[in-house]
Amino acid sequence: MGLTLQEVLVRALKKLEESSLQKFIEKLRVLEVRRQYTKIPKDELTGKDPEHIAGLISTYYRDGYGAEVTLDILQDINEKKIREELQQDVMEARRHFIDRHRADLINGIKAVGQVADDLYRKGVLKKKERNYITRPGNPEEKMRRLYESIRDWDDRDKDEVYQTFYEYNPRVIIDLKMQEAESQLEEGLGVTFIDHHRSDLIRRITDVDPVLRDLRDQKLLTQEQYDDVVKKPTNRDKMRELCDVISHWEDAGKYKAYITLRRLNEQLIKDLQRNDTGGHFIDRHREDLIHRITNVDPVVYDLYRKGLLTVEERDNIMRPGHPEEKMRRLYESIRDWDYWDKEEVSNSLCKYNPRVIDDLKILEDEPQLEEGLGVSFIDRHRSDLIREITDVDPVLRDLRDQKLLTQEQYDDVMEKTTNREKMRELCDVISHWEDAGKYKAYITLRRLNKHLITDLERNYTFFPHLAKTGSPLRTKGLWGTGTSYDFENHLEQAGGCLSAWDSDTETIMELMRRCPTTGVHFIDRHREDLIHRIKAVDPVVYDLYCKDLLTVEEWDYIRRPREPEDKMRRLYEIIRKLHYGDKEEVYRTFYKHNPRVIDDLKIQEDESQLEEEESQKRDQLQMSAAWMAVDNLNCKLCGKVQ
Structure with a gap:
């Protein structure tokens, strides 16, 4: 799975009963450590959970000695089974990436000669070894000879091999890292699955007894708990009682219960996973993708190369025919695939047909579509678009290719000499279109001028009164990213003449300082709550990478620390400058993998907002008087004191 040693320690400590964990901590308090290490202060061990204990062991004793200490204490407190499991996990965790994935790399790496030459230039391979590896043969034979040569190398030299593999065969390494991340991601989702689908499981599992027996045999249910649940008269009562018991378990137990349910009720669990987000993206947009994907062949080869399609399936899909026919055959093959395999299909479709996928994601992510804001966007922001769009030609070509602009209209607009003239003419043409065409034009603008459109949407959403007035305040970049100010009530009190005020920066900033x-x-x-409380960071980071919000390097950088909190701080370093729309994507990903944390914070906000509204009602008269006293601004048009 590619776990770190600290994650392995956490997993072992979570398996301990509360009494055994306290014995473990007491042994750790009195441990006589080797001379080169500093003993963990006793007060730091008080009242700590398994995550903190594992973190302290890794911090003070490092990975090697920390694992040794943990194994010794488990032996002392007679937790032999957990010690054996930890020993196996430690051995796996200590294996280098290129050893964990030996078979996959032997089959996947093709540029073996370049790898061997590079390692020779770096002084890691001797000339004799390089010549031995590069003898005639297929890539698989050469890779086996390479592994013979590096078998006894230390981790530092293996790091050089890994970097060289990545340099010449990046796709292979990225795919393997994704597999490791997906394995952890599945575990993260499994932990919350039963709580998340409690009502569905109670209603739809029709035979609970096999589940109970299995959990008892795994020693997850005690005999007493088993007897209490099994005597309930109906399956619904049994499942309700079982869910109550499981809700108090540690994460490791919850995950094992999820695995048991999935094994004994496979189709139901798959259906629930598929419906978690209204079905997978490729299922929600099946017909759109069938009609719009034109680059089918490279998608099919990509899925075959990843081992997701058999030779027979590949050949069947690739039979001569229109792209639409091939896409229908592809959908026949992937119909029963699980969520993660469909995620690979989505990634391959995006790789070779990015524009189609981007359009559908924009449509899906557009929260204002129901209000018709996309339809009216171009008319509403006409002056901003004319002034701000500096390259109109790609927009014109795109609209022509979609057959929204006729060739004659396209030629007429292209004859204009400046971008402003072209955009003005284009806006005039679009103003006469039906709503469907206006919305498609908005989607095109958003795809080709993402940051500008996002800024205009944000300002309209936050300052609808300012957007309507065309105030210079909105376009001078005085709003901080993602920040708005509550001008609405104060504008009304100031006579609604903001567009006529002196827009000198000092006056504006003074008004901004007064507004919450x-x-x-x-x-x-x-920020701080999420940093401290989000635990499933790796699946979040993997999702953001798949959505192209993180690069491979950023993904690696974030996952490097052991503590979730440290990973979150690194994630925030990178997402700090994202636009509002991208932050919405981050928010949705947080919610997908850590729903309880987000729900808790939203409840806190709602409660706080209710209190604030009550307070505002009580203080309305005093606040109005205060604002009238300080807003001594002169209107340019009438000279009247506001």
Whole structure:
């Protein structure tokens, strides 16, 4: 699975009963450590959970000695089974990436000669070894000879091999790292699965007894708990009682219970996973993808190369025909695939047909579609678009290719000499279109001018009154990213003449300082809470990487620390400058893998908002008087004191 040693220690300590964990901590308090190590202070061990204990062991004793200490204490407190499991996990965790994936790398690495030459240039391989590896043969034979040569190398030299593999065969390494991340991701989802689907499981599992027996045999249910649940009269009562018991278990137990349910009720669990987000993206957009994907062949070869399609399935899909026919055959083959295999299909479709996938994601992510804001966007922001879009030609070509612009309209607009003239003419044409065409034009603009459109949407959403007035305040970049100010009530009191005020920066900033911030994004408002409380960081980071919000390097950088909190701080370093729309994607990913944390924070916000509204009602008269006293601004048009 590619776990770190600290994660392995956490897993072992979570298996201990409370009494055994306390014995473990007491042994750790009195441990006589080797001279080169500093003993963990006793007060740091008080009232700590397994995650903190494992973190202290790794911090003070490092990985090698820390694992040795943990194994010795488990032996002393007579937890032999957990010690044996930990010993196996430690051996696996200590194996280098290129050893863990030996078979996959032997089969996947093709540029073996270049790898061997590079290692020779770096002084890691001797000339004799290089010549031995590069003797005639297929890549698999050469890779086996390479592994013979590096078998006894230390981790530092194996790091050089890993980097060289990555340099010449990046796709192979990325795929293997994704497999490791997916394995951890599945475990993270499994932990929350039963709590998340409690009502569905109670209603739909029709035979609970095999589940109970299995959990008892694994010693997850005690005999007493088993007897209490099994005597309930109906399956619903049994499942309700079982869910109550499981809700108090540690994460390791919850995950094992999920595995048991999945094994004994496979189709039901698959259905529930598929419906977690309304079905997978490729299922939700089946017809759109069938009609719009034109680059089918490379997608099919990509899935075959990943081992997801058999030769027969590949050949069947690739039979001569239109792209639409091939896509229908592809859907026949992937119909019963699980969520993660469909995620690979989505990645391959995006790789070779990015524009189609981007369009569908924008449609899906557009929260304002129901209000018709996308339809009216171009008319509403006409002046901003004319002024701000500096390259209109790609927009025109795209609209022509979609057959939204006729060739004659395209030629007429292209004859204009400046971008402003072209955009003005284009806006005039679009204003006469039906709503469906206006919305497609908005999607095109958003795809080709993402940051500008996001900024305009954000300002309209946060400052609808300012957006309508065309105030220079909105376009001078004075709003901080993701920040808004509650001008609405104060504009009304000031006579609604903001567009006529002197827009000198000092005056504007003074007004901004008086107004409370209201539009900072959720993930920024709750930065510290999320850093401390989000535990399933790796699946979040993997998802963001798949959505192209993180690069491979950023993904590696974030996953390097052991503690979730440290990973979260690194994630925040990278997402700090994201636009509001991208932060929405981060928020959704947080919620997908850590729903309880997000729900708790939203409840806190709702409660706080209710209190604030009550307070505002009580203080309305005093606040109005205060604002009238300080807002002594002169209107340019009438000279009247506001």
